[in-house]
Amino acid sequence: MxxxxxxxxxxxxxxxxxxxxxxxxxxxxxxxxxxxxxxxxxxxxxxxxxxxxxxxxxxxxxxxHPFVTSVVASQLATLGHVSNFFTSPTQIALAEKLLGICGAPEGSKVFFANSGTEANEAAFKLARAHGKTHSQPGGPARSVIIALEGAFHGRTMGALAMTAKHAYREPFEPMPAGVLHIPFNDIAALRDAVDETVAAVILEPIQGEAGVRPLSAEYLQAARELTRAAGALLILDEVQTGIGRTGEWFAGIPGAAGNDGGPCADAVELPDAVTLAKGLGGGFPIGALITIGTGPSELLSAGQHGTTFGGNPVATAAALATLHVIESRxxxxxxxxxxxxxxxxxxxxxxxxxxxxxxxxxxxxxxxxxxxxxxxxxxxxxxxxxxxxxxxxxxxxxxxxxxxxxxxxxxxxxxxxxxxxxxxxxxxxxxxxxxx
Structure with a gap:
C-alpha cells in the first residue's frame, strides 16, 4: 500500500x-x-x-463480492422493480429467512424498507399503533416512547425524535411529541420510566454512534421484564449490530440461529420487534422491521404504512445472497x-x-x-x-x-x-x- x-x-x-x-x-x-x-x-x-x-x-x-454482484446482475436482468401491488419470490424468501434466523414464533412478520431510518420510522408507527390499541378506556394515553441518551435511530422525523443528539434535533424542532430519553444502562431510571403511559422502549444493544457502548445483559433482561409487565413493546434497533457485525447474527437476540454467545447472549428473551439495515444487503440499500409474534405483527394493517421501493426484487436478492455467503463461508x-x-x-x-x-x-x-x-x-x-x-x-x-x-x-x-x-x-x- x-x-x-x-x-x-x-x-x-x-x-x-x-x-x-x-x-x-x-x-x-x-x-x-x-x-x-x-x-x-x-x-x-x-x-x-x-x-x-x-x-x-x-x-x-x-x-x-463476486457472488453478490452476480446475483444482483442476474436479478436486475430478470425483474428489477414491481411496486408493492405485487410481490416476488425473493421478497418472500428473504422474509422467511430472517424469521428463521431470529427464531421467531408463528405469526411473526417482516416489513421491508430501504434504510435503517425507514425501518425505525416504521417501528415508531408500530409503537404508536400499539399505544392506541392498548390504552385503557378512561385511563392515561399510552403514547410515550422511551429511548436512551446517546441513542442514534436515524434522521427522518420519527427516528430523529428517538435520536438523542441535540445538534441533530434542534434545527428541526419541534420534534414529534412523546419521546423520553433516559440515562444509558441505568436500570433504576428505566424502572422509574416504564409505566402504563409507555407504548414502547427502543434500545440499541450496542450504541455505535456513541462510541461502541454496549448495554449490559442485566439491563436488557430488565427491559424485557419491565416492558412486558407494563404492556409496552420492546424494540431492538440492530441496524448497525445485526447480520453478523458482532460475530453473531444479532447482538441482542441470544436465540437467533447460529448465535453462540454474543455480547448480549442470555440477556434477553425475544423482543417484540427488531429493526435491521446496513449489512443486510451487503451494500445494496435495504431495511427491515421484524415483528415477533401475532400481537405486534397485527398492529399495522393495509394502508397504514408503505413504501414504493422497499422489498424490491433486486434488494431482496442482494440480501439473500449476502446471508448465503455469511452462512456458507x-x-x-x-x-x-x-x-x-x-x-x-x-x-x-x-x-x-x-x-x-x-x-x-x-x-x-x-x-x-x-x-x-x-x-x-x-x-x-x-x-x-x-x-x-x-x-x-x-x-x-x-x-x-x-x-x-x-x-x-x-x-x-x-x-x-x-x-x-x-x-x-x-x-x-x-x-x-x-x-x-
Missing amino acids: AGPVGTGAGGDAWLARYSHSLMGVFGTPQRVLVRGNGAVVWDVDGNEYLDLLGGIAVNALGHA DVLGNVRRVGAALAAGLAAIEGVTEVRAHGLLIGFDLGRPMAAEVVRLALDAGFIINAPRPATIRLAPPLILTDSQARRFLTALPAILAAAARSISSTGISTKGEPS
Whole structure:
C-alpha cells in the first residue's frame, strides 16, 4: 500500500464539481472513490485504501463480492422493480429467512424498507399503533416512547425524535411529541420510566454512534421484564449490530440461529420487534422491521404504512445472497477471530486508553480529543476509519477482513497516533469528529 496519499488533480476536480452540484449536508467528501475489491478501495487518483469502516458497517462482504454482484446482475436482468401491488419470490424468501434466523414464533412478520431510518420510522408507527390499541378506556394515553441518551435511530422525523443528539434535533424542532430519553444502562431510571403511559422502549444493544457502548445483559433482561409487565413493546434497533457485525447474527437476540454467545447472549428473551439495515444487503440499500409474534405483527394493517421501493426484487436478492455467503463461508467465525485479534492488538498500543470490541464493531479511546486528526492522518496513510466522538475511533470493516489486513493497520497505527499527538500539540487543533 503506497502512502502517504491525498487528493490529486483528478480528485480536486471532482470535488469542485461535487460542491457545485450537491447539497452540503455531508460537508466536503474526503475522497472520490471509484473502485473496490474486498476490503480495499481506490480513489480517482489511483490511491489505495484499506476500508476499515465498510460504508459505516454496511459492506458486510466488502466491495464487489463476486457472488453478490452476480446475483444482483442476474436479478436486475430478470425483474428489477414491481411496486408493492405485487410481490416476488425473493421478497418472500428473504422474509422467511430472517424469521428463521431470529427464531421467531408463528405469526411473526417482516416489513421491508430501504434504510435503517425507514425501518425505525416504521417501528415508531408500530409503537404508536400499539399505544392506541392498548390504552385503557378512561385511563392515561399510552403514547410515550422511551429511548436512551446517546441513542442514534436515524434522521427522518420519527427516528430523529428517538435520536438523542441535540445538534441533530434542534434545527428541526419541534420534534414529534412523546419521546423520553433516559440515562444509558441505568436500570433504576428505566424502572422509574416504564409505566402504563409507555407504548414502547427502543434500545440499541450496542450504541455505535456513541462510541461502541454496549448495554449490559442485566439491563436488557430488565427491559424485557419491565416492558412486558407494563404492556409496552420492546424494540431492538440492530441496524448497525445485526447480520453478523458482532460475530453473531444479532447482538441482542441470544436465540437467533447460529448465535453462540454474543455480547448480549442470555440477556434477553425475544423482543417484540427488531429493526435491521446496513449489512443486510451487503451494500445494496435495504431495511427491515421484524415483528415477533401475532400481537405486534397485527398492529399495522393495509394502508397504514408503505413504501414504493422497499422489498424490491433486486434488494431482496442482494440480501439473500449476502446471508448465503455469511452462512456458507463461516463469516461469523472470521468476525470473531479477526475481531478478537484486532482488539488485543489495539489494547497493546501506547495511546489507546480503552478498547470496546464486539466482533468487528470496535471503538477505542485515545485519552484526548484528537480523533479527527487521527482519521485525517490515517486516510493519508491509506486507512479509512471514523471518529464518532472527539476522543474515540470506530472500526466497522467488512466482515471478511483478513488477519493480515488487521495486522497492517495495527503496525501503522502507533506512528499515526504519534503524528496526531504532535499535530495537536503544535497547532492546538481540537476538531471534533461527528457520526454520519
